[in-house]
Amino acid sequence: MKRVLIFRHYTLSVLSGPCRCSRYTMIVFLLVPFLVLGVTLAQSDGTLVSTVQGPVQGSLISSSVRQWLGIPYASPPTGTLRFQAPQPAPSRAGTLSTTAFGNSCPAILGTEFLLLVGMLQQQESVPVDEDCLNLNIWAPATSRPQGGAVLLWVYGGSYQFGTSNTPYYNGQTFVENFDDIVIVTINYRRSNTSPPSLNIFGFPNAPQQLINIGLLDIDAAIQWVYANIAAFGGDPDRITIFGESAGAIAVDAYAFSHPDDTIVKGQPSYIALFESTSVSTDSASFSASNSSWNTVASALDCGTAGDAAQLACIQAVPWQTLLNEVISSGESFNSYADGQTLFSDVPSRSADGNFLKVPFLVGTNADEGDIFVVAAEQEDFNFTIPVVTTVLSDAITELLANCPASQEAGDRVSAGVPTWRYIFEGVYPDLTDDNPNLRAYHSSEIPLVFGTYEASTFPYAPTSSEIALSSWMQGAWVAFAQDPGTGLANYGWPSYGSLPILDTLAELGNSNNPGGPTYSAAATFDVGCAVVNVLTPVVYDVISFLGVL
Incomplete structure (x- = not known):
């Protein structure tokens, strides 16, 4: 003054x-x-913050929460940096305004899926550009305690789309409702670790660059947060990464590719479909003349030589043109066991405990498959067949969600890792549009975790049990982030044990306690997993035939 x-x-x-x-x-x-x-x-007011790259100006969005949106954590992956590992964000002389979301990465929208969850219009309206490697931070106002634990969110997106610029992923309520917490959400090149994938930007399958660059984006974001989060009121020594669907696969991939990491202290992982088939093919297939990469390259007049000139040619194509060609060609761009970000022997690595041994929280939804089956039926037939929907959905949920989660939790316990497991069972009209074919479907738990159920576009108010369960879940996730080793135990959630008959699995939204947890024996849910290996190929064939996933 x-x-x-x-x-x-x-x-x-x-x-x-x-x-x-x-x-x-x-x-x-x-x-x-x-x-x-x-x-x-x-x-x-603490909204002007210095980072390694230069100052950023955020905003005070309430009396208790500060917000920064669209901070670059890496250089724009454009031009010669397209299909390359992320490079450090450039330094700035001036102050960067971070009061609006940055660009979302190019994506292919699953129309029927997004319509069913009420997010199509929002996803279509976000600004999109190849220059999209940015992140968002929500932190307590400077009048509140600083040095909070950090939860870093990696979004999913049905293996084709996704953005941090999504109302359900807003971190404000997390920070408003709890002290000692900072929320970070990131954008990254679509890093789909499982087929089917129709996005070339995160997994180009290019013979000139056989590495899963989308996963490297997430590594770069974690490194940026570690280097800078203290200036925003976060504790760099208490970073927990969590994700859902493709984001959960990415979180798991980080654990296997960084077994000796000292930055990440906890790993909550919502179910990752196709986890058991998260790697594919060998390097020879990428250089073959009929590979997805060369098919798209040829259509863009870049040839099929698989050399530096071909790569430079595709790097010069406008990203919109490239994305449109991928869509029109229908080619798939899947993950690759590059030996750096993903491995071909994940099951044996997991069984041997060859992963980052930090406290682990894993969960599935009771009816994961509903959204995929209903979306496929609506898109193909414009109607649903209730019996078929239920049977196929239950098979998807069991074989591709519940049983992999059971195996993963068991491997963590065997390795001496503090582990917690849940099954989300809540069904709410504001999240299902009161559709009787949708129960506790894949991703329906996210608004409760973030406390953003009010963002629903459906004409139904949240129920009292939904609000209560959201409060309980937020408290649990915060307790885990604050102290991954003992926070949940102190919260009243018993750790997952090696004996499946013990009541350690938390059923969330169960009718016996709709506003909180009901602890049950895992054996009740895992009894059919012994025959998974026999039935999985059959279920995959049916799913493929129907075009469900």
Whole structure:
């Protein structure tokens, strides 16, 4: 404030004395104290923060929460950096305004899926560009305790789409409702670790660059957060990564590719479909003339040589043109066992405990398959067949969700890792559009975890049990982030044990306790997993025939 008074005194002396200044100059002098005052206020509310790359200006979105949106954590992956590992974000001389979401990465929208969950219009309206490697931060106001535990969210997206610019992923309620927590969400090149994948930007399958670059984006974001989060009121020594669907696969991939990591301290992982088939093929297939990469390259007049000239040619194609060609060709771009981000022997690595041994929280939804089966039926037939929907959905849920989660939790326990497991069972009209074919479907738990159920576009109010369960789940996730080793035990959630007859599996939204957990024996849910290996190929054949996934 002393600086403001000095400027005011100088301005008045200039105006009152003999001066040949223009009217414009006098106006500028008059505005100076107000400009200085604005800078002073921005500094005092903690929204102007210094990062390694330069200062960023965020906003105070409530009396208790600060927010920064669209901060670059890597250089734009454009031009010669397309299909390359992420490079450090460039330094800036000036202050970057971070009051609006950054660009979302190019994606292919699963129309029927998004219609069913009420997010199509929102996903279609976000700004999209190849320059999309950015993140968002929600932190407590400076009047509240600082140095909070960090939860870093990796979104899913049915293996084709996804963005952090989604109302359900807003971190404000997390930070408003709890002290000692900071929320980070990131954008990354679609890093789909399982087929079918129709996006070339995260997994190009290029013979010139056989590495899963989308997963490297997530590595880069974690490194950026570790280097900078203290300036935002976060604790770099308490970073927990969590994700859902393709995001959960990415979180798991990080654990296997960084077994000796010292940055990430906890790993909640919502179910990742196709986990058991998360790697595919060998390098020879990528250089073959009929590979997806060469098919698209040939259509873009870049040839099939698989050399540096071909790569440079595709890097020069506008990203919209490239994406449209991928869509029209129908080619798939899947993950690759590159030996760095993904491995071909994940089951044996898991059984041997060859992964990052940090506390682990894993969960599935009771009816994961509903959304995929109903979406396929609506798209193909414009109607649903209830019996078929239920049978096929239950098979998907059992073989591709529940049983892999059971195996993964068991491997963590065998390795001495503190582990917790849940099954989400809540069904709410505001999340299903009161559709009787949709129960506790894949991704329906996310609004409760983030406390963002009010973002639903359906004309139904959240129920009292939904609100209560959301509060309980948020508290559990915060307790885990604050102290991954014992936080959930202190919260009243018993750790998952090696004996499946013990009541350690948390049923969330069960009719016996719709606003909280009901603890049950895992054996009740896993009894059919012994025959999974026999039935899995059959179920895959049926799913493929119907085009469900």
